[in-house]
Amino acid sequence: MKNFTIKIVIVFFSLFCYSVFAQQCAFDKQRDVLLQDPNYVQQEQLAEQKIQNFISSNDVVQRNGTVFTIPVVVHVLHLGEAEGTGSNISDAQIQSSIDNLNDFYRGLTPGSSVDFEIEFVLAQRDPNCAATTGINRVDASGIPGYASNGVNVADSGGADYETIRDYINWPSSDYLNFWIVTELDNNDGGFGYQGYAYFYNEFSSYYGSVMMASVFGYDPGNSNGWGLNSNGDNSTVVHEVGHYLHLYHTFQGDDTDNDGISDTCPADTTVGTDIVMVVQILCHIKEKQVRVLQITHVQVVLG
Secondary structure, three states: HHHHHHHHHHHHHHEEEEEEEEEEOOOOHHHHHHOOOHHHHHHHHHHHHHHHHHHHHOHHHHHHOOOEEEEEEEEEEEEEOOOOOOOOOOOHHHHHHHHHHHHHHHOOOOOOOOOEEEEEEEEEEOOOEEEEEOOOEOOOOOOOHHHHHEOOOOOOOOHHHHHHHHOOOOOOOOEEEEEEEEOEEEOOOOOOOEEOOOOOOOOOOOOOOOEEEOOEEEOOOOOOOOOOHHEEHHHHHHHHHHHHOOOOOOOOOOOOOOOOOOOOOOOOOOOOOOOOOOHHHHHHHHOOOOHHHHOOOOOOOOO
């Protein structure tokens, strides 16, 4: 347990100091809205209890050293452009993001020297068990507000998360859904919110991660011409997956400007307090192992 806990703490701090400013992540803002719903609060409490039960059962120790594979579907919500153009990003750009995500969570990058024993793979089977690349391209130009303003974080006149989720999603019990969108809050894919994710929660319909096309890819120095933000470091993707895996910001609860969004690391925070370990998704994959293997045709090593 001690070794696993140390791993969690190290990855926790390396993950959320990894090139992403809090003001660019909409996780806190989206979650604060959900916490106004008593039903959602109850769902989150159920998920938290499941995590605590998992920890107390000592299954964490038994699974230490096991690599878990999570199947991913990338929904590219483009505006009708040709593949590889504009918001309809190329397969190569998508694969570069997944490769870097794996490098980070397996401890193979300078920003993450700890092997978190989690890997991500583009799904090989769709929900109907037909062959797939794990990349699902969808012309979303017909969604009201999407072509002009992208997806809302605040009320910017774009499409709501619920709208794009209902427009296209694959079962969250079998896949990690990424929705790759044109922009957030009418920012033209540039400065401002870069993406957000929800805690994985089997009791809730909120799951997966929304990110702009301009952050989904790994191309340091932007040598491939993809025009990525943050110098092509893929940090938003790494960061938002951390939220999906039940990690808070390191400055969780601090709001220096009273705008409802956490801002900076408070000086009086106790290191390690309120860290929720990334065990719910691992526990869930264990429970769903047969279905996961059927869907992905990827060997998942299970303890």
